[in-house]
Amino acid sequence: MDIQNSGGILVRTAAPSDWTAIAGIDTIAAAGDPARRAAVRRWCEEGLVLVAEDPSGPLGYGVLEYTFFEQGFVTMLMVASGARRRGVGSLLLGAAGAACTAPKLFTSTNVSNLPMQRLLQREEWRAVGLLHGLDDGDPELFFLRPSARAGTGTAAGAGAGRA
Template identity: 35%
Template sequence: MKIEEATIDRKQEIFALDQMVYNGPVRRPFLQQAIYSNECFVARQEQQIVGFGVMAQTFFDHYFISLLVVHPHFQRRGIGKSLMCQLMKVCPGEKLFTSTNQSNKAMHHLCQSLEFAKSGFH
């Protein structure tokens, strides 16, 4: 597996993966902007994009991982963790934040394994 910056020529693959995984409003404009701004990283196995993550300086002037997506057939194989580690590595700021729903146990476990501190909950 290889983690690299997303390129505009792969945007249709990213859009397709997002649409397959996310059952909500179309996020193409957001994803396209992230790709153009070098804020999107992809995980590739051979030539197939199997996941992606988006990080930008959008949280009170700090960096924030706003999106982490892994193809359902490739989950639980370390791809999400590899993407998060790459985003942590390239983050130019002192702090890096992310957020998830209370029900997303997999993301909670991932964040805990990477020593993210819990905050902002009751």
């Protein structure tokens, strides 16, 4: 899957060899967290990563899995700090929606993550649940992508994320 926007940003499925460059734009992995670095590597090796890039390198990435009740779930959505507010998150959500093969596509984010919540609202995702207990004092909000825009299980579309 390759999607290119008018601004020269390309979204494609990451290759296993892309993991170090992708980890370099992930704030947690770049800070040296070994678990996150291992997760980025595993996600790339399993073909789960959609990476947005321009000639300068990766700008952001999203992880699309099917481990949430066999529905699509954007496990991670990360945009490099220098690439924010350029539509990279929206482009990655669109690519995840286009790639999703399940009838429904979900994501989640912490209540404290207001930028991600605003992105999901702009992209017309609907809040569908709240879970306490994952992060102490910071509940997790779950979102569902509009079914008219979901993957091949309902209708064709493009759009998804967790930050």
